[in-house]
Amino acid sequence: MFHFHVLPATISENQATVVWEKPTAIFNVAAYQIQLDNDCIAVLPANKTHFTVQHLHANTTYRLTLYCLSDEGERFDHDEATCSLTTMSPTEWIDVTRAPYLIDPTGATIATHLLQQAIDECSLGGTVLIPKEANILSGAIQLKSHMTLQIDGCLTASQNPDDFRFFDQKMYDGICNEDGLPLSRYEGWELYCYRSLINIGYIDPSDRQRIVCNNVRICGTGTINGGGNQLGMAMREIYANKEKFPQYVSDQQAGRRARGRLISTMQAKNIHMTGLKLINPPSWTIHMIYSDTIVSHGLTILSKGIDNGDGWDPDSSRNLWLFDTEFDTGDDCVAIKSGKNPEGNIIHLPTKGVHIFDLNIRGGHGIAIGSEQSGGVEDVYISDCVIKNTFYGIELKAQNERGGYIKNIHIRDCSIDRFMAHPVTYNADGQPAHDLPVISDIFLTNVTITGDGRVIELIGFSNKTNHDVNxxxxxHLDMINVIATKETADMLLTYCRKIHLRKINVLKEETLITSIEKQDIESVASEPMSIYL
Structure with missing residues (x-):
């Protein structure tokens, strides 16, 4: 028996998405079969552990069964799992290009106020639709609980930074400053930033764990275009002279952290994003702050050439799902965060329960955990991802003064550029934490690393002043295949303890060069230890 369940945030009136864990009791699963009530509806390869059931009837209960299949297509006895779901009732649809809103579908006229009016007037559970062929030009919009924004055409960001302030400050009294900018979080600090193009929720500093917005879906077959560097630079230039926290600007680029994102969720729960192409954010693409249960899948995220063009950034959030998504970004494709010292240590809200699988990452910096992790990061599961042409592959990182921790990280059945867990020297704002960061309990299983030079780097944290070491x-590195693209590949270990190597193979042009069958390294002192593979 293994875990097979519907992601509640994905249930609509006609579809839902199921996910499951790979069974650990059987190792030769060749495929999965999904049955809806009594009918077989899908047979999936062994590296696909998700499926979206479509064409369902509204307000109807269904039973789903998952079977594991052998190479011969036979079901394994007693290895099946079941779950049930009930679809939503039919709801109101609002096409914003029709009366009474009549938004210009050519994108020639700014439509922020009319689009926000349609959202505000949408009934409980209703859908606001941007239809195919329509290009809607807008500034920041605020979604509300129990609604869907469906974009089958294009939502395009205005190039005017003033369109990303609150235009009705009385309505949002207490959550924005005198310039109409809301409280947000950027690179680990809470500060006032321009609004994102799409906003869900807000930060309540008196209770950051309170959910202020829930049950929101952003979906469709269209595109969200965030304005790119042109909008981001305009935001920076205007706000540079009003920098509220100049002591936090370690990169000496005032105004850089005031930029909005493409999509922001803040203190939100049960948020579903699917189907869309997300391009040209003014900085990060999707940023989730103090949020719970976010499901993102079936997306294409493109931000090549964007300054700080991160793709998917959970920040002090929990119960997060990212799968079936393609990335080509101008920075980290995924960046898992939880605040910066000392604020991240004080707020102390970790990011935990992150499930990442079936990604195609074809450019950018790769998957990062940190460097803003002062609130802690734990329970991250990464599987069946292809990570190529990135700078760092999968990187666990923290600044030496950051404090916090990264622990219980599982990486399985992936192809990556390199793997690193180490300190970094940049982005060192703020008062140092009392303790050094901790990175522990890391498990890599059946991972292929393609590259040359240092393909694995494990370096702990040290304080030269008082000689503390973490x-x-x-x-645990188990069944690791290193495909050397040049002459050599190596592993660097410094300040490490309890490193377990099992079946580490190095190949060049499909020929086995060397192998480590089993090696346990109990401790590595301050002098670097290189293992030439």
């Missing part, structure tokens, strides 16, 4: 600890 080693990278309890790392």
């Amino acid at each position: 080693p990278v600890e309890n790392v």
Whole structure:
């Protein structure tokens, strides 16, 4: 028996998405079969552990069964799992290009107020639709609980930064400053930023764990275009002289952290994003702050050439799902965060329960955990991802003064550029934490690393002033195939403890060069230790 369940945030009146964990009791699963009530509706390869059931009837209960299949297509006895779902009732649809809103579908006229009016007037559970062929030009919009924004055409960001302030400050009294900018979080600090193009929720500093917005879906077959560097630079230039926290600008680029994002969720729960192409954010693409249960899948995220063009950034959030998504970004494709010292340590809200699988990452910096992780990051599961042509592959990182922790990280059945768990020297704002960061309990299983030079780097944290050391600890590398693209590949270990190596193979042009069958390294002192593979 294994875990097979519907993601509640994905249930609509006609479809829902199911996910499951790979069974650990059987190792030769060749495929999965999904049955809806009594009918077989899908047979999926072994590296696909998700499926969206479509063409369902509204307000109807269904039973789903998942079977594991052998190479011969036979079901394994007693290895099946079931779940049920009930679809939503039919709801109101609002086409914003029709009366009474009559938004210009050519994108020639700014439509922020009319689009926001349609959202505000949408009935409980209703859908606001941007239809195919329509290009809607807008500034920041605020979604509300129990609604869907469906974009089958294009939502395009205005190039005017003033369109990303609150235009009705009385309505949002207490959550924005005198310039109409809301409280947000950027690179680990809470500060006032321009609004994102799409906003869900807001930050309540008196209770950051209170959910202020829930049950929102952003979906469709269209595109969201965030305005790119042109909008981002305009935001920076205007706000540079009004920098509220100049002591936090370690990069000496005033106004850089005042930019909005493409989509922001703040203190929100049960948010579903699917089907869309997300391009040209003014900085990060999707940023989730103090949020719970966010499901993102079936997306294409493109931000090549964007300054800080991150793709998907959970920040002190929990129960997060990202799968079936393609990335080509101008920075980290995924960046898992939880605040910066000392604020992240004080707020102390970790990011935990992150499930990432079936990604195609074809450019950018790769998957990062940190460097803003002062509130802690734990329970991250990454599987069946292809990560190519990135700078860092999968990187666990923290600044030496950051504090916090990264622990219980599982990486399985992936193809990556390299793997690193180490300190970084940049982005060192704020008062140092009392303790060094901790990175521990890391598990890599059946991972292929393609590259040359240093393909694995494990370096712990040290304080030269008082000689404290926090080693990278309890790392398990099991069934790792290193495909060397040049002459050599190596692993660097410094300040490590309890490093377990099992079946590490190095190949060049499909020929086995060397192999480590089993090696346990109990401790590595301050002098670097290189293992030439």
